[in-house]
Amino acid sequence: MRNNITIGKNIFRNKETAIIFKDADRLRHMYMLGKTGVGKSTVFQNMCLQDILNQHGVCFIDPHGESINWLLGRIPKNRLEDVVLFDPSDMECSFGLNLLDASENFEKDFLVAQTIEIFYKLFDPEKTGIIGPQFEHWLRCAALTVMAGPDGGSLIEIPKLFMDKHFEAKKRKYLKDPMVIDFWTKQLANTSDFHKSEMLNYFTSKFGHFMNNALMRNIIGQRKSAFNFDQILDQGKILLVDLSKGKIGEINAQMLGLIFVSKLQAAVLKRANIAPEKRYPFYLYVDEFQNLITDTFASLLSESRKYGLGVHLTNQYFAQLPEKIQNAILGNIGTMVAFEVGIEDAERLSKEFYPMTKEDFLNLPRFNFYIKLMIDGKTSEAFSGVSLPPQEETNPDNPKAIRLISKLAYAVPKKLADEQMRNYIR
Numbered sequence: 451m452r453n454n455i456t457i458g459k460n461i462f463r464n465k466e467t468a469i470i471f472k473d474a475d476r477l478r479h480m481y482m483l484g485k486t487g488v489g490k491s492t493v494f495q496n497m498c499l500q501d502i503l504n505q506h507g508v509c510f511i512d513p514h515g516e517s518i519n520w521l522l523g524r525i526p527k528n529r530l531e532d533v534v535l536f537d538p539s540d541m542e543c544s545f546g547l548n549l550l551d552a553s554e555n556f557e558k559d560f561l562v563a564q565t566i567e568i569f570y571k572l573f574d575p576e577k578t579g580i581i582g583p584q585f586e587h588w589l590r591c592a593a594l595t596v597m598a599g600p601d602g603g604s605l606i607e608i609p610k611l612f613m614d615k616h617f618e619a620k621k622r623k624y625l626k627d628p629m630v631i632d633f634w635t636k637q638l639a640n641t642s643d644f645h646k647s648e649m650l651n652y653f654t655s656k657f658g659h660f661m662n663n664a665l666m667r668n669i670i671g672q673r674k675s676a677f678n679f680d681q682i683l684d685q686g687k688i689l690l691v692d693l694s695k696g697k698i699g700e701i702n703a704q705m706l707g708l709i710f711v712s713k714l715q716a717a718v719l720k721r722a723n724i725a726p727e728k729r730y731p732f733y734l735y736v737d738e739f740q741n742l743i744t745d746t747f748a749s750l751l752s753e754s755r756k757y758g759l760g761v762h763l764t765n766q767y768f769a770q771l772p773e774k775i776q777n778a779i780l781g782n783i784g785t786m787v788a789f790e791v792g793i794e795d796a797e798r799l800s801k802e803f804y805p806m807t808k809e810d811f812l813n814l815p816r817f818n819f820y821i822k823l824m825i826d827g828k829t830s831e832a833f834s835g836v837s838l839p840p841q842e843e844t845n846p847d848n849p850k851a852i853r854l855i856s857k858l859a860y861a862v863p864k865k866l867a868d869e870q871m872r873n874y875i876r
């Protein structure tokens with residue numbers, strides 16, 4: 451298997467040299483910054499296509515859907531079977547994506563912690579106190595209860611837990627965690643109905659949006675996810691996530707993106723159980739990532755290397771990212787690419803990219819960048835590069851065929867999903 455890929459080319463005194471990103475260095479990740487239209491998505495598309503041609507597992511999370519269509523038109527025949535395409539905008543059927551389905555205890559705890567982080571990210575990104583420790587505790591205990599037992603459960607079943615005594619009893623039978631048992635037997639038993647319903651209202655006011663939207667409910671409410679994320683990693687699949695906001699709405703796109711990143715992360719951490727030589731490299735691309743990454747993810751970047759995950763992130767300007775994530779990115783990322791940016795970012799970058807100056811970043815022509823490239827574990831001095839033009843389309847019939855195949859293989863017909871949801875919510 452080959453891992454080395456080309457990011458772009460360097461031109462020095464009329465001599466062109468390919469900028470090669472080596473396998474081991476890719477596990478130290480890549481971050482790319484630049485104004486809209488400078489060629490960022492194209493760089494990721496070209497890189498991801500090389501990974502696909504090199505027989506690797508990849509995931510591309512695409513906020514517009516255009517990069518995915520582009521990739522689909524270029525996937526070679528021998529990899530068609532590896533493609534797993536998630537398209538939430540489909541009206542006839544739904545791909546299940548249950549944040550809370552987990553096979554191991556540590557995974558349960560991890561996903562519940564992620565659930566709480568997702569709530570913060572969606573409803574209180576600056577952590578101003580809208581979501582407090584008490585709500586966190588309730589949500590943690592409720593989520594762990596919903597997940598208990600052989601059938602598991604999803605986020606949309608949480609309100610039912612507080613409204614349906616029979617369902618509550620059925621779930622509580624399976625609990626083993628003393629903290630969660632105490633929550634039901636001691637804490638909740640001593641909580642007034644008024645306070646209970648207040649908490650429940652709080653949950654549904656935040657979460658109601660997803661529960662009342664049939665499209666979202668049918669996706670996040672299914673107990674079993676359509677994809678097994680462990681297999682996607684270990685069998686080197688091509689997971690393409692189409693989150694076109696225009697089709698499904700911004701907050702829905704954000705929610706789904708956050709769930710994908712959380713599920714992938716859980717699968718990566720599970721690789722602790724397999725031998726290091728079997729942790730085949732897997733490459734994740736997140737375009738316009740600012741809304742899809744939680745604090746945990748950013749800080750896990752340093753660890754994900756040992757599990758064979760190489761992460762590629764891009765966005766338009768630093769101020770889109772919370773301070774904590776900015777620092778985690780700058781601290782943990784091996785390779786940085788910067789296209790033309792605005793004045794604030796130019797100032798910051800000139801400090802990171804010595805000897806480049808603020809003016810250098812303000813005056814970059816389209817498709818031109820500066821890069822600090824990790825080479826054999828060491829980050830190079832900054833140098834200049836030009837990106838590669840988009841590669842020619844090779845298989846124009848692919849997109850339609852792949853969309854259909856993925857739907858048949860992974861999605862549930864809408865009618866069936868509607869019926870399941872009625873049972874889970876009632």
Ligand SMILES: Nc1ncnc2c1ncn2[C@@H]1O[C@H](COP(=O)(O)OP(=O)(O)O)[C@@H](O)[C@H]1O
Pocket residue numbers: 484485486487488489490491492493817836837838839840
């Ligand atoms: N190196 C290149 N040479 C020629 N055209 C390019 C190159 N890189 C990108 N493009 C084109 O420029 C446009 C903007 O690129 P895109 O990657 O979408 O930018 P961004 O993601 O930064 O907004 C697209 O139409 C793309 O096909």
Ligand SMILES: [Mg+2]
Pocket residue numbers: 487490491492737
């Ligand atoms: Mg783009």
